Amino acid sequence: MLESSERIEAKMASTNISAEHITKVYQARKKQTVAMQDCSIQILENEFVCIVGASGCGKSTLLRMLAGLDFPTEGTITVNDKPVTGPGVDRGMVFQGYTLFPWLTVEQNLQYGLKLKKMPKPQQDEIVDKYLKIIGLSNFRNAYPHQLSGGMKQRVAIARMLANSPEFLLMDEPFGALDPITKARLQVFLREIWRELRPTTVFVTHDIEEAVFLATKIYVLSSRPGRVKAEIPVNLTYKRTLDLKDTEEFYAYYQQIEKLIQEN
Structure with missing residues (x-):
């Protein structure tokens, strides 16, 4: 219902x-x-x-x-x-422009904030796997931003924000x-x-x-x-x-x- x-x-x-x-x-x-x-x-x-x-x-x-x-x-x-x-x-923020780090892969972009928190690597991997699955880009984890479409880049940007567990989007x-x-x-x-x-x-x-x-x-x-x-x-x-x-x-x-x- x-x-x-x-x-x-x-x-x-x-x-x-x-x-x-x-x-x-x-x-x-x-x-x-x-x-x-x-x-x-x-x-x-x-x-x-x-x-x-x-x-x-x-x-x-x-x-x-x-x-x-x-x-x-x-x-x-x-x-x-x-x-x-x-x-x-x-508070996590997503802008109109694509704000991914161009020198990092999709996986590395998602890991960025988690590394700053000094999160253990196994926990990082678990969170990254979860959000790659949510955004449907598990097969693009090793791709760089220039290899993605605009829509894919924004999905990664949203996932990167969510991976850091902000209370507010x-x-x-x-x-x-x-x-x-x-x-x-x-x-x-x-x-x-x-x-x-x-x-x-x-x-x-x-x-x-x-x-x-x-x-x-x-x-x-x-x-x-x-x-x-x-x-x-x-x-x-x-x-x-x-x-x-x-x-x-x-x-x-x-x-x-x-x-x-x-x-x-």
């Missing part, structure tokens, strides 16, 4: 990530650019949250602040009730550069990983269809300066296949979000 996102949300225990009244101002010589203003979001344990909005609304800026790679001008960001002061091993348009067919396949792939492992996930995208397909909750940001225009729970089937995109229920969410973005 399939579970709905409403039932999953009932299991969520607490707020894991909180951004309260975030304002971000960039200073360039005598000019100030307000990227975000009074933006607040709450992300609960095990949620899959997508952040959408027009280009330049601050989606990636907000994600970078959650990761500790940038900081708000005003407001507070906490993870598990602790202020974010920089990057942490509890932060993803900045990771499928944005892929062709539509590969992108759709990786959406299913990521959703299945989330169903199995249940990491708390924050996913930035400009693609409304992608957001509706992946998310349990969507934040819609206004045009610059970015503010939260709407918080939308996505009460669709828990197990999702690409056929879901052809349903009236799916299209209703799409239209609602598209209208909110166009109203900016």
Whole structure:
């Protein structure tokens, strides 16, 4: 029997990530650019949250602040009730660009963080084998990134992040550069990983269809300066296949979000 996102949300225990009244101002010589203003979001344990909005609304800026790679001008960001002061091993990040080490094989890329932790080799091998199987690339363990397709590279990047057991996955348009067919396949792939492992996930995208397909909750940001225009729970089937995109229920969410973005 399939579970709905409403039932999953009932299991969520607490707020894991909180951004309260975030304002971000960039200073360039005598000019100030307000990227975000009074933006607040709450992300609960095990949620899959997508952040959408027009280009330049601050989606990636907000994600970078959650990761500790940038900081708000005003407001507070906490993870598990602790202020974010920089990057942490509890937060893994995947970018749109392919960030694999080109001089390392697939297996070595997955091992990289585990070696930094000084994990015993047998345990490293067990974890690498597990994630190579999950991403379906066991036969490519000795391949180098230049020998992989774009979709394969992103699967490896996701697996490398997961191998380090982060509590939170932060993803900045990771499928944005892929062709539509590969992108759709990786959406299913990521959703299945989330169903199995249940990491708390924050996913930035400009693609409304992608957001509706992946998310349990969507934040819609206004045009610059970015503010939260709407918080939308996505009460669709828990197990999702690409056929879901052809349903009236799916299209209703799409239209609602598209209208909110166009109203900016």
